[in-house]
Amino acid sequence: DIQMTQSPSSLSASVGDRVTITCQASQDISNYLNWYQQKPGKAPKLLIYDASNLETGVPSRFSGSGSGTDFTFTISSLQPEDIATYYCQQYDNLPNSLTFGPGTKVDIK
Amino acid sequence: QLQLQESGPGLVKPSETLSLTCTVSGGSISSSSYYWGWIRQPPGKGLEWIGSIYYSGSTYYNPSLKSRVTISVDTSKNQFSLKLSSVTAADTAVYYCASAARPTPFDYWGQGTLVTVSS
Numbered sequence: 720d721i722q723m724t725q726s727p728s729s730l731s732a733s734v735g736d737r738v739t740i741t742c743q744a745s746q747d748i749s750n751y752l753n754w755y756q757q758k759p760g761k762a763p764k765l766l767i768y769d770a771s772n773l774e775t776g777v778p779s780r781f782s783g784s785g786s787g788t789d790f791t792f793t794i795s796s797l798q799p800e801d802i803a804t805y806y807c808q809q810y811d812n813l814p815n816s817l818t819f820g821p822g823t824k825v826d827i828k
Numbered sequence: 829q830l831q832l833q834e835s836g837p838g839l840v841k842p843s844e845t846l847s848l849t850c851t852v853s854g855g856s857i858s859s860s861s862y863y864w865g866w867i868r869q870p871p872g873k874g875l876e877w878i879g880s881i882y883y884s885g886s887t888y889y890n891p892s893l894k895s896r897v898t899i900s901v902d903t904s905k906n907q908f909s910l911k912l913s914s915v916t917a918a919d920t921a922v923y924y925c926a927s928a929a930r931p932t933p934f935d936y937w938g939q940g941t942l943v944t945v946s947s
Contacts, residue, residue, distance in 0.1 A: 720891070753933035755875075762924055762937035763867075763875065774935070806875055810932040817890070817932060819875040 721745050721811050725820035731828045738794040740823045742807035745788070751810040752790045754783055757822075758803045766805075767792065794825075802827055830854045832925050832938035840919075840945050846912040850925030850938060857906045858883050863928040864908045866899060868921040869940075878923075880931065881908055888931075915945045 722745040732738050742752065750770040755763040765774045767783035770790055780795045794801055807820040836848035850864070857864065865880035879889035881899045889897045898911040912919060922942050926934035 751932070755934075757875075762926075762940050763934075764937075765933050765935050768933040768935075808875075808932060808934075817877045817880075817888075819877065822874050 721748065721809055721816045721818060723807060723809055723818055723820040725807055725823050727823060728821065729824040729826070731826045732797050733828045734797055734799060736797045738797050738801075738825060740792040740805055740807075740825075742785075742790045742792065742820050743788055744790075744809055746811075747787050748809045748811055750786045752783075752785065753808045753810075754781075754792045755806045755808060756801075756803045757806065763806065797825075797827070799827060801825060830927055830936040832927060832936055834923060834925050834938045834941040836941060836943070838942060838944060840915055840943060841947050842916055842945055843914055846910070846915050846919060846943055846945070848910045848923055848925075848941065848943070849907050850909070852906050852908070852927070856903075857901060857908060858903045861929060863931055864899075864901065865926045865928060865934060866910045867924045867926055867934070868919075869924070870918075870921045876921075878910065878912070880928070917945050919943070920945045 724743045752770045754767040757763040771783045782793050804822045804824045806822045831853045833851045840846045862883045863880045866878040881887050896913045901908045922940040924940045925938045927936045928934045
């Protein structure tokens, strides 16, 4: 099974700060890496698909990059409404592997 | 735009079978190339993919749950369903249904339903 690690597990930043979250896969997953935002009590929301593609309607301050095993998610200027937990999710090949990372909780300092 | 809504019992006894249904509106569940999935989240924890079903009926399950999971589609009702057998307290979670134009990403999600396993 492909294992996903995310770091940090939590962070606190000020409004306007640049925030970066990393996700690492235990083996090459090409660009099959998605990022979701989950606010308390709500379903996850897709932000980035295929490592770097912004989902329609998602603000451009969110971005993603990477391929292979190492991926990065960035919020260019943190806003109060960005307080949430962010999950990466990899897809290798059904039925073998579809897993979520452990999540990164983002708070306002 | 698709809308998904989970339904089913909020309380299930240990050793019994958990059964949930996801009703899809705004599109046909038999639409070409769509996958319909179930994801769960134990209280305070992360997300776990349970399994997905392709519009053709092919099923794909998380290997760690495969022996206990069945996902099926009812095209006449525009619904898909989850059955998880022999549940324990560890299966207590919010269960989400979701759709994907490919195996992933999941682009539309239901609001989620909490299922508690307790006697």
